[in-house]
Every structure is written in C-alpha cells, then in structure tokens.
Amino acid sequence: MTETIAKIKSLSEAYFSDIQAIRHHLHSHPELSFQEFETADFIEAELRKMGITDFERKAETGITFMLKGREDNGKVVAMRADIDALPIIEANEVSYKSQNEGVMHACGHDVHTSSLLGAVRILKELKDHYSGTVKVIFQPGEEKLPGGASVLIKEGILENPKPDRILGQHVMPLIPAGKVGFRKGMYMASADEIYFTVTGKGGHAAMPENTVDPVLITSHIIVALQQIISRNCSPKIPSVLSFGRVEALGATNVIPNEVKVEGTFRTYDEEWRAEAHVRMKRMAEGIAESMGAQCDFQVMKGYPHLKNHPEYTQANIEAAKAYMGDENVEEIDLWLAGEDFAFYSHHVDACFYRLGTRNEAKGITSGVHTPTFDIDESALKTGMGLFAWLTIAELNA
Known part of the structure; x- marks a missing residue:
C-alpha cells in the first residue's frame, strides 16, 4: 500500500x-x-x-x-x-x-x-x-x-x-x-422545479372590485405553500421550498391578468417528495379556485x-x-x-x-x-x- x-x-x-x-x-x-x-x-x-x-x-x-x-x-x-x-x-x-x-x-x-x-x-x-x-x-x-x-x-x-x-x-x-x-x-437533496401560473381578471388598480386580482391570490398561495413544509413534513426530513421568480406584468395602477411563479423544492425522502408534489398542486389550485381564479401548477421532477x-x-x-x-x-x-x-x-x-x-x-x-x-x-x-x-x-x- x-x-x-x-x-x-x-x-x-x-x-x-x-x-x-x-x-x-x-x-x-x-x-x-x-x-x-x-x-x-x-x-x-x-x-x-x-x-x-x-x-x-x-x-x-x-x-x-x-x-x-x-x-x-x-x-x-x-x-x-x-x-x-x-x-x-x-x-x-x-x-x-x-x-x-x-x-x-x-x-x-x-x-x-x-x-x-x-x-x-x-x-x-x-x-x-x-x-x-x-x-x-x-x-x-x-x-x-x-x-x-x-x-x-x-x-x-x-x-x-x-x-x-x-x-x-x-x-x-x-x-x-x-x-x-x-x-x-x-x-445531497432531490431537486424539483416548480412552475405555476395564476390567471384572474386584470383591470384598473383603483377599481379592484371589478377584478380577480392574481397578484393577491398568488401571494396567498406562496405563503400557504410554506405550511406544506412546516405542517405536513416530518421535522426529521430536511426540506426546502423557495420561489425565486415572480412575474406580474402590471403597473402601479394596473392589475395584470396573470402572475407567473418559478421555484424549487428539495428534500431527502422520495415518498415525502411524491406526497409533497400532490399536496402543493392541490393547495395552490384550491386557493386560486376559492378566490375566483385559476392556477396551472406544474412540477418538473428533477434529480433524486x-x-x-x-x-x-x-x-x-x-x-x-x-x-x-x-x-x-x-x-x-x-x-x-x-x-x-x-x-x-x-x-x-x-x-x-x-x-x-x-x-x-x-x-x-x-x-x-x-x-x-x-x-x-x-x-x-x-x-x-x-x-x-x-x-x-x-x-x-
């Protein structure tokens, strides 16, 4: 040797x-x-x-x-x-x-x-x-x-x-x-890409009652999705859900028709990973529907x-x-x-x-x-x- x-x-x-x-x-x-x-x-x-x-x-x-x-x-x-x-x-x-x-x-x-x-x-x-x-x-x-x-x-x-x-x-x-x-x-963690689009009804920011505000709805979804980690995942399983891109092409006085969001989900357990994909999609789409909008939620499955x-x-x-x-x-x-x-x-x-x-x-x-x-x-x-x-x-x- x-x-x-x-x-x-x-x-x-x-x-x-x-x-x-x-x-x-x-x-x-x-x-x-x-x-x-x-x-x-x-x-x-x-x-x-x-x-x-x-x-x-x-x-x-x-x-x-x-x-x-x-x-x-x-x-x-x-x-x-x-x-x-x-x-x-x-x-x-x-x-x-x-x-x-x-x-x-x-x-x-x-x-x-x-x-x-x-x-x-x-x-x-x-x-x-x-x-x-x-x-x-x-x-x-x-x-x-x-x-x-x-x-x-x-x-x-x-x-x-x-x-x-x-x-x-x-x-x-x-x-x-x-x-x-x-x-x-x-x-090292599994790495999945998250893409979702919230579609509502845009309009003048001074007349929100005539809109279905996708910016507000998206904010509810982003905050709510974090409880998937904090309340559905065992604290013994490291998990991260982060969003790095939120695109709402409105203006100071314009509520847009849609908001696009991109993020990443990472964890160390394949069963939990699959469950989280289902829970996130169900929660995001459910919140959007309950607020009068639609959400197209996609998970691009990455590396294990x-x-x-x-x-x-x-x-x-x-x-x-x-x-x-x-x-x-x-x-x-x-x-x-x-x-x-x-x-x-x-x-x-x-x-x-x-x-x-x-x-x-x-x-x-x-x-x-x-x-x-x-x-x-x-x-x-x-x-x-x-x-x-x-x-x-x-x-x-």
Whole structure:
C-alpha cells in the first residue's frame, strides 16, 4: 500500500503540468449541457495519446471505456466525471478565460474531467498494482434536466459489466486545496422545479372590485405553500421550498391578468417528495379556485437525493486518510444542492466526495455558479491522485 501511494503521488507531480494544460483548454472552451461535442472530441484525443482507443460514445457526447488490472478478480469500480459548463459570463481575467461568450466552467467540471484524465493515466501506468476492472465514465449534461446520468443509465452505462461501486468527486470552494470532504449516508437533496401560473381578471388598480386580482391570490398561495413544509413534513426530513421568480406584468395602477411563479423544492425522502408534489398542486389550485381564479401548477421532477453508501464511503475515508493524512480529510454536512450523480447512487453503491479548491491567500474564494469561480490548481494533484488511489484501494480490498 505504501509503495502504491508513493508511486501515485510521484505520478501526480509528474503529470501535473500536462493535466493543468488540459484543464486550461477545457476552461477556455466550455460547452453547454448535451452540446459538448468539441469537449468529447478533445477527451478522445487525449485518450488516444495514452494508447486508449476502445472507447465508446454514449448519449452522443458521453464517453466510456474499461481499464484492466493485472488480473480479473471479478470486481468492477466505476469512475465518473461530468463535462458540461454553465450559461454564465466569466469575469475572471486569466490566460485560460472562456473563449465562448456566455458559457463558463463555473461549477468545476473542467477540473473533474482533467482530474479523471489524470487518474486514467495513473491507473494505466500502475495496472500491475491492482486487480479487477475500472469502468471510466465521462458524462454530459449534469447541469440540465433530465440529467446526463439518467440518460446514460437508460443507455446501459451500468451494465455489461455492472459496477460494484461508483466513485465521483466535485470541487468545493469552502474546503482548502489539499483537503477533501466526505459524508456517509444522505448527502445531497432531490431537486424539483416548480412552475405555476395564476390567471384572474386584470383591470384598473383603483377599481379592484371589478377584478380577480392574481397578484393577491398568488401571494396567498406562496405563503400557504410554506405550511406544506412546516405542517405536513416530518421535522426529521430536511426540506426546502423557495420561489425565486415572480412575474406580474402590471403597473402601479394596473392589475395584470396573470402572475407567473418559478421555484424549487428539495428534500431527502422520495415518498415525502411524491406526497409533497400532490399536496402543493392541490393547495395552490384550491386557493386560486376559492378566490375566483385559476392556477396551472406544474412540477418538473428533477434529480433524486444523493446517498453515499455508508460502508463504501467509510472505506474511502480510511483510504483517503492513508493517502493524505487524517488532518486533510474532513466530515462535511448535508447540502441541499442537487446533483445528477444521485441517479447512480440509486442503482449502485456510490461515494461522492468533495475536492478542496480554496486558497484565501491567493483570493480564490468564489463559490460555484458565480462569474469569478476559479480554483487553486494544486488541487489537480489531489484530484487525479486521490481518484486513482481510492479506485485501486477498493479493487484490492
């Protein structure tokens, strides 16, 4: 074990400049979800440089292939990285700034992809240090429903062979570079989109008696929907219902005909999730009807909650401590963001952990999904090295 760790760390140092250059290229050429054609071509070109040619396309821009160890012990571990970017205008002034206007790797998927390419290079170099099979997955469309993971699963990514385990990592700007974070069990929330339109009867604001005011009715609905969380959900189940867009195109003296609302619902229990969808629709439509209006209430079902397999995650925690030292492995809290890696976690024992990227001394502190997000690139050494080591450790367990 000690010898393998030493070799991985040495290779991570040796490959760092190459992986950094890959990350810069990806960051400069971001592509939106399910449009990652140049990104996929670039990944394939990098694989060919490693002598890997037996890759397969899935969902048009997804890529998968196998790596074999010294012998077949029947074990299969999958490694996944997402490859898409976000519709954000980059504000960073760096040499690798996005060249695609309005598109940016603001969630670190360029880091995930380059780290996995580095890990593949290490695993190929050290194939005599492990047994079994590695299934590598470069996945499109994490940022957009229905989620690239769900598409790949439908196309059989978890079959022939079916992985025993699946491993994923994600940048975390709250954790310093050189550290990682793990959480066993429930980790990330399901994420559904809420859209509803209240239609009434508009008119002059000075004569409300001649209207069916959709603004007032919508306000009642928004307030009332919060009791779905506070009075129908067990306090033991974290849940969030938030509305971020309310559009009422009236004026100071004009009551509009309709109001459009958009929001999100997140939780950790699939039965409660389904029940909440029904309750919210029934309540919103009932309030509107009782006040003389109509409500068209739609739930766009998103990603399920993400659950980290307790035993597998604990094994990875111990392996990470062996690789990085106890002081560099943190326990992290629940996070109510959504992530389509969750789909895998409902089919295969999964572990999704956080890669620290923060460096306050360098001013690298911006959160993901912001125009100024960036990383301390020393995290790439941890990203590729730990990814490779956790896979080897599981295959040899």
